[in-house]
Amino acid sequence: MASSKSSTDEFIKGLWKENPVFVQVLGMCPVLAVSNTAMNALAMGLATAFVLVMSNIVVSSLRTFIPKQVRIATYILIIATFVTVVDYVIQAVSLELYKALGAFISLIVVNCLILGRAEAFASKNTVARSTMDGLGMGIGFAFALFCLGAVREILGNGSLFGVALFHDSFQKWVVMILPSGGFFTLAAWLLLFNWLKQRKAKKEATATLALRKEVA
């Protein structure tokens, strides 16, 4: 099944149909923890996407050399190496961002999404396809984080990327910035996705029903 798809398909599936956050519900910890502002969310998303692409490339290019028994440990070491790189780069580029994200940069290591893609995709596919898969999944992840962060920042702080959007009289929803706001926002997004999925399923069901009637 997978081999018949072009690499563009691998790229696109991560963006929407198999979106890591909204559909697969993977890698929840950073999603909830650092999505209190749009900027933090985007930075975290891009950092994760970078690690995902790099680890997918390395894992898929080494896939014939890694013995089956120690593959998980090897993947984790590969991922940890790239996370250390990202950690030091962010620290060098923007100390402010580094402080805002805190330990969560290091925690990219244990993001189930990255290990999941390494095990489920990169270990079985060519380098080019794994790169596309990593790019798609990574951008899908960053996009989802941004959706979450934007909603939380707009409602909780009345701003987007630090630019105030409302008049001073806007009453801030402080709860959205707090941890519980993360749970609520993600729940709301999932509700939206479930609703869209159900509506699509219903439409298809009625369409096939109508087709059957026509045939009859």
Next chain:
Amino acid sequence: MADDSLWTIFINASLVNNFVLAYFLGICPFLGVSSKLETASRMGGAVTFVMLVSSICAFGIQALLVAIDAPYLKLIAFIAVIASTVQLVEMFIKKVSPALFRSLGIFLPLITTNCAILGLALFQTNKGYSFVQCIVYALGAGAGFTLALVLMAGLREKLELAEVPDVTKGTAMALMIAGLLSVTFMGFGGLGG
């Protein structure tokens, strides 16, 4: 931070800054294993144990890495130690209680990628805790994790009998409950500091 009393550290890690509900660490098992009360409490026990062992190991590693001046190896060393600890615990549980081993299923190896454990190791290093403080911190974090998991499982067991709209079934509902629990836990703010 490093001169906090032990009691403060315990309350802080278990209630005020609960790992699951305030730091969002260990969400995957929190959502995955929290549908049955019994499994939830056992999972909590296993995680607490791994936390304790890896916290002690992390303290040793940190001292060693500072001594040989190689702090950039921290992450890699921590994750390797945690992975082997989990493997050890897995073998131990399989030997002692096969029933528990079966009921935990896939989630036992997944403790490796439980961010709560790596998070604990990183936080205690950042805060510069002493050896005893580290142990108390790990126990507190484990207790907090177990508490959150058990509370969640209790709520979800009741919820199975309730009628909810189709769209909210599954993860969305679990997340909303978690949000409410998180609001509740904010009430502990100010306790212990």
